[in-house]
Amino acid sequence: MAIRREGPLMRNGGYSLRGSRLAVAIAIGVAIGCVFAFLYPHGLFDSTPIRTSRIAKSDLQVDLSSCESSERVNMLKSEFVAVSxxxxxxxxxxxxxxxxxxxxxxxxxxxxxxxxxxGEQHKAGPFGTVKGLRTNPTVIPDESVNPRLAKILEKVAVNKELIVALANSNVKDMLEVWFSSIQKVGIPNYLVIALDEEIANLCQSKDVPVYKRDPDEGIDSVARTGGNHAVSGLKFHILREFLQLGYSVLLSDVDIVYLQNPFYHLYRDSDVESMTDGHNNMTAYGYNDVFDEPSMGWARYAHTMRIWVYNSGFFYIRPTIPSIELLDRVAGRLSREPKSWDQAVFNEELFFPSHPGYEGLHAARRTMDFYLFMNSKVLFKTVRKDANLSKLKPVIVHVNYHPDKLPRMKAVVEYYVNGKQDALKPFPDGSDW
Incomplete structure (x- = not known):
């Protein structure tokens, strides 16, 4: 059996032929690729336009949404600020x-x-320098309360202050002495509240500032026919309008003689500044009164604070909230307790402290100088008998301790105004029953 053997040449030739074919195929592929690359730089199936359009559309959506979001954010910010x-x-x-x-x-x-x-809180200052609040702020005037009265007060008052007295025909003679003394001193800011037509006509004929209230069935019957105490109780009801209108009032009974202008002697540092029924330093300004109860043994002595009452017939009241509350309290109690004395109620509301079941009035108060704002006990029991005190000229004399008011008022005028030295001598210290 014959075996075919390839010689070296044959083997090399075959290998060379196959390699050449492969090289040619690669070369042709590269050439074709170059041609296609040249002719179709984006490839046979170019998706770039689609992507570009999508990108452009997406960019547009982003831009639009960005604008919308920006407006929305601004709107939300504005709403947030407003809500804040x-x-x-x-x-x-x-x-x-x-x-x-x-x-x-x-x-x-x-x-x-x-x-x-x-306002804001403060730290306490050094020892001895701390002062508490004494003067309450005045209320905001409200002319709608009584427009007619507001116009009268605008003409009559001086520095938003005036003297006010209530009167009916029962006190006509005393009223004439009252306003004559005011005119003699030259006090311009005073007003009579006429409780009936006779008083209104009298004031008009004497060129006295007068205010006739509108009819009020609830109190007019008392105003027309009431006695001194009944009329005195009405003032707490009527004075409220003066305070609401923003005016300070020096309330005066008509059994008073004016010898100086009282507005020159007021402090105006309290809600209520009142004359006293006291007759010396202790009774007028207060004192420590020791109560003795022997049965208590070692604790037999109890210390009490005493002061004689304020006179509700002559006091200066500022237009503050506590002042108006005082008027409301007194007027309310007098309407519920018709037998009560207005001066007693006036002092109870001013002085009684808060305690279980009762809320006291938080009002500042000042006692007037009892030698300047003098009651008739001080005058007839002490002053007229003292050589030095008799030389003192008071601001007013209030004939509150004596029922024979008119003759004593005339005697005060004779003594202090006309200089008649023995004008006060005929009268007893007290009163004849």
Whole structure:
């Protein structure tokens, strides 16, 4: 058996031929690829336009949404700012309401008024320098309360102050002495509240400023026919309008003789500044009165504070919230307790402190100098008998301790105005029953 053997040449030739073919095929493939690459740089199936359009559309959507989002954000920001401002206002109102509720629950109306005046809290100063609040702020005037009275007061009052007296025909003679003394001194700011037509006509004929109230069935019957105490009780009801209109009032009974202008001698540092029924330093300004109870043994002595009452027939009252509350309290009690004496109620409301079941009035008060604003006990029992005191000229003399008012008023005028030295001598210290 013959075996075919290939020589070296044959083997090399075959290998060379196959390699050449492969090289040619590769070359042709490369050439074709170059041609296609040249002719179709983006490939046979070019998706670039589609992608580009999608990208462009997407970019457009992004741009549009960006604009919309920007406007939305701005709108939300504006709403947020507005809500924040409202929230601040609401928080402030809530804080204020919470504070008011707290004060109301504790019954600390005066504390609220002091906070309004003092503003922010302060630290206490050095020893001996600390002073508490004494003068309450005046109310905001409200002319709608009584427009007719407001016009009268605008003409009559001086520095928002005036003397006011109530009178009916029962006190006509005393009223004439009263306003004659005022005119003699030259006091311009005074007003008579006429409780009937006779007094209104008298004042008009004497060129006396007068105010005739509108009819009020609730109190007019008392005003027309009531006695001295009945008429005196009405003043607490009537004076309220004066204070609401923003005027300070020096309330005066008609059994008073004016010898100087009282407005030159007021301090105006309290809600109420009143003359006293006291007759010396102790009774007028207060003293420590020791009560003795022997059965208590070691504790037999009890110290008490005493002061004689304020006279409700002559006091200066400022237009403050405590002052108006005082008038309301006294007028309310007098309407419920017709047998009560207005001066007693006036002092109880001014002085009684808060205690279980009762809320005291938080009003500042001042006692007038009893030698300047003199009651008739001081004059007839002490002053007229003292060589030095008799030389003193008081601002007013109030004939409150004596029932024979008119002759004593005339005697005061004779003594202090006309210089008649023995004008006061005929009268006893007290009164004949």
């Amino acid at each position: 401002e409202k929230n601040k206002v609401l928080k402030k109102q809530i804080r204020e309401l919470t504070e008011k509720i707290r004060l109301a629950e504790q019954g600390k109306d005066q504390a609220q008024k002091q906070v309004l005046v003092l």
